[in-house]
Amino acid sequence: MAEKSESKSSVDKSHYSLQRRLLLNTSAVLVFFIAAMSFVLLDSYKAGIRQATFERLYAQFYSLLSYAEEIEAGDLFIPEEIPSDKRFNQYNSGLSALVYDETESLIWKSLSARYDQEQHKVPLPLSLPGEGTLAEITMEETEYFRFHYIAEWESPEGAVSLYHFVILENKRPFNQVISAYRNQLWFWLSIMALSLLVILFAVMRWTLRPIRRAVKELRQIEKGLLNTLSDRYPQELQTLTESINRFIQNERHQSKRYKETLGNLAHSLKTPLAVMHTALQNKSHDAEELSNICSEQISRMDQIVAYQLQRATSGPQVMMRSMEVEPAMQKITTSLSKVYHEKRLTIDVDIAEGLSVALDEGDFYEVFGNVLDNACKWTKTKVRIRGERVNGMVVISVEDDGPGIPEKVRLAILSRGKRLDETVEGQGIGMSVVKEIVAAYQGQIDIDKSKLGGALMKLSFK
Missing domain, CATH: 3.30.565.10 (Histidine kinase-like ATPase, C-terminal domain)
Structure with a gap:
């Protein structure tokens, strides 16, 4: 049963059409290409938005820095309300700022900050002064962009103090933009993929039309409606169709030769058969003479049969x-x-x-x-x-x-x-x-x- 199943499976596989195979393979390549292209485009779009976010938060940092003033070394004053962006002054607006001293102790936060510093301290990265960094963090199950910058502040007395400026922006708008872009991207890429598949199907139908015509002509040859395949085929199929035509002609020639040889054999055997028939009817021949005549003609018939068989397979x-x-x-x-x-x-x-x-x-x-x-x-x-x-x-x-x-x-x-x-x-x-x-x-x-x-x-x- 297993052998029959395997045999049936192999037969079924052999009946896949060339057009179907091309379409399946092309579809697989197209799906891979569309997926890879969507990944690259989406990743590029994300990178672009991240860069725009970094530059925007960098500008927010300089705006915040413009309102800061050091009273004495390690004592930085920033107004409670920041006029440059009202979101800093609105609770839970999605944009907030925090300032830490060099001991990473919080010394200022905007009115919009809703974080419980005792419960959820904002993690500060390791970085060098004068170097801005952007990262993604999660706090209280909410995702944020975190901009961090260490500013060096020199007092009139020459003392240098370090201050950590942290700006947090809710990542939800970013995720919404990415989600909308992803949906639009997949929608248009799917439309393009379907359009390409339709075009590829039409192109393959047109490209494989000579093969379908050859199959149709071969069926007509089987039914006796045509003698040979036509010569109106592309160069790639010319050798194949010419070989098929030669094969058909050779088969017909061989069949005709066999048929003619049978007729020739029957015709050639008439004379020795007639000689034996005449000898048998002639009463004047004795037994020995009759035996010699029949033996001679049988030998001749054997030669004729061998000769005609030779001609049937190789011609004259x-x-x-x-x-x-x-x-x-x-x-x-x-x-x-x-x-x-x-x-x-x-x-x-x-x-x-x-x-x-x-x-x-x-x-x-x-x-x-x-x-x-x-x-x-x-x-x-x-x-x-x-x-x-x-x-x-x-x-x-x-x-x-x-x-x-x-x-x-x-x-x-x-x-x-x-x-x-x-x-x-x-x-x-x-x-x-x-x-x-x-x-x-x-x-x-x-x-x-x-x-x-x-x-x-x-x-x-x-």
Whole structure:
């Protein structure tokens, strides 16, 4: 069960679309970027407000300092009310000031200060005289900005006294501003993120449209509505679509080759089967002669099957090894004489002595077996075969005294399935096979009128 579950899980994962993956990955990157950007913007905004607060409280310190006057060393006088900012004079206004001597004892506080110094003493930082600092502290569950400055005061007698000036400002307005800014920031960043996602989705749809078109065309090819993928694809997909087209063409070519090979095999087996059938019907043959004929034809059939299987997987084999023409031609004519013995044909073979041709043996039997079979089928009484070398070419001609081939259909009969007379038995395969094999050897076929009155088939090979 666990293996099935894992297998199903892996199958489900493999069905994620490329568009979905891109959208999910882009969304993750976008969320990270938006979060990082919001953190940076918010932190920068906080830093800006803190700096503005520091400068404002620094100004408040100088304002407070302007009202201070030292009566004697260690005895600093500051009016109870500070005219510069009325908040110093209003209880619990959120802005207050305190002054400590160098022993950190409170010597003055503004009217706005509401702190119980016995219970909640304001912590003073360690700092140098003349150095202003800003920090955040919490007292009585309330957050404050604390500005601290140590002022050096020199009396007329030359005595120097230190005074701690502390200004406290309630942090609530700061927090409210930050909260409002954060809400606005997240609102607009969310709008931007959604807008970017919509734009990215549209861009990805447009970018991946060629892939969707390729999938659609492949489905049409499966249904037989298209033959190949179109060539209107981006450069990045051109190599892929061209490879797919070549694959489709090769598959169709291979399928066509297998289909044709089956037809060729059936066509090629007709002659040896006919020879055996004729031999079995001929009462004059004794058992030994009949056995020899059948054995010879079965061996021939085995060669034909092997040859056709070879052609189905690799096409016509153009092997440039010469073979003698006359012995091979005699085998073909002997077999055909037995097939057409009722016509009492005269087959005249005139092959130049030692003539050889650069053909594979199987291809030779396939070519001239078909040509001579047609000649014997259409002739009346006589078939003539001649072989000679002319201008460096091996020329083998086959003539008969039959009705001949009209000039207007001479090229048509070389096409697969085309027959000169539909009333005569045959499949229209033989001559198309002849044309294919001769073309593979860069040979030539000429069809003309024979001096015997019938057809002349002239085949030339280098």
